Amino acid sequence: MAGQGEHDLNCLTIEELENHAHGMMDKQTRDYYNEGSDSNSTLRENTTAYNKYRIRPRVLRDVSKVDSTMDVFGHKNNIPMGVAPTAMQALAHSDGELGTARACKKAKVAMGLSSFSTKTLEEVAEASGDNPHVLQLYLFEEREHSRKLIQRAKKAGFKAVFLTVDTPFLGRRNGEIRNQFKLPPHLKVGNFAEDQIPMPEGENRSSEAQGKSRPKLERKQSQAGYQDGDKRVLPQGPITFHTHAANPTLSWERDIEWLKQECLPEMEVWLKGIATAEDALLAVHHGVSGIVVSNHGGRQLNGALATIDALPEVVEAVQGKIPVHVDGGIRHGTDVFKALALGADFCWVGRPALWGLAYKGQAGVELMLKLLSDEFKLCMSLAGTVKVEDISKEYLVKMDNSGFVSRL
């Protein structure tokens, strides 16, 4: 645990980190990183829902040696938490995803890399070394581009792909629309910089590649990836997040099987964005290696349950057959403890890493990871748990709006 002298006195909590980061980002970056979709209610609830759960501490249990480590992707992680994939990290600081990867390696926590990173996956793999790193994937309608990316990830030593399944269309992010968000010219989407599809004027790419099984698409520049009335918009030209991240054609039977064939055995296939027991059961049925309970940090379906509230039904449905991870709204070591007590095997944090980067680049991500690690270890000790496996729902109660407390 941190001694008195080892703190950044300007920044002792994730909330303070967020406040520092606020002033270090331009408006378009700040809005892009921080906002959710629509009225942002799911974004807010992801965080506040943790307050409904309170910890029941046990005492006199010799917590002089607490082991907060756990194995994930075949490696010992310092705490049961990693950094979630978030796009375009060089907007926050020039260290970008390389700073995050180096900080994760130093802190011995896993890292998720967005397909839409501002560094290449090969650069990030090199910076990660033997620290576990997974690649978040959007499966493109032009399947050849996804295949190429998967092959590169395999070669670079990624442990798993996390297919994002909550993005048939992009959620409506009003700040992004208002700011007409785009990557500034000095930055590029690292993985696709040279991967543009030249398309002669007038050619309809819906007949290309895997076109036969696809719905008929209209060739038109996407309006920032948002659903365009009844018209399907064909992604075209350079691969950008606005044109290519969303793919409404994905389905369990065709695409999960395809992905497993492309990735296994070198890389595991996980689904990120599961929020119900029914889909968790389908995930098990389709033989994926694990799932992440996620609502994309409140950026997709506003009005969806907070992830900590969706977690119990998923855990109950899965019954330990595959690992269940969770992300969304985790801002304290006690949140990690609560998620584990509700049955998650592992947690991921998104925005706190972006705030760390904005604050001080790699050093800021290191600080963020230290704050959450210290808090989690202290929480384990004060709750009377010595190993991560000890954490169970026995340590939690739930409080309703009128303050009534019930055991879980």
Ligand SMILES: Cc1cc2nc3c(=O)[nH]c(=O)nc-3n(C[C@H](O)[C@H](O)[C@H](O)COP(=O)(O)O)c2cc1C
């Ligand atoms: C700015 C930003 C960019 C994101 N980019 C991606 C992405 O490229 N792919 C993806 O699957 N999820 C993406 N996410 C969602 C995160 O992986 C994660 O689910 C979410 O941030 C967790 O919530 P938290 O930020 O409250 O911790 C992004 C989130 C943010 C805030």
Ligand SMILES: CC(C)CC(=O)C(=O)O
């Ligand atoms: C659209 C993506 C490239 C990034 C993303 O998932 C997000 O901004 O939430």
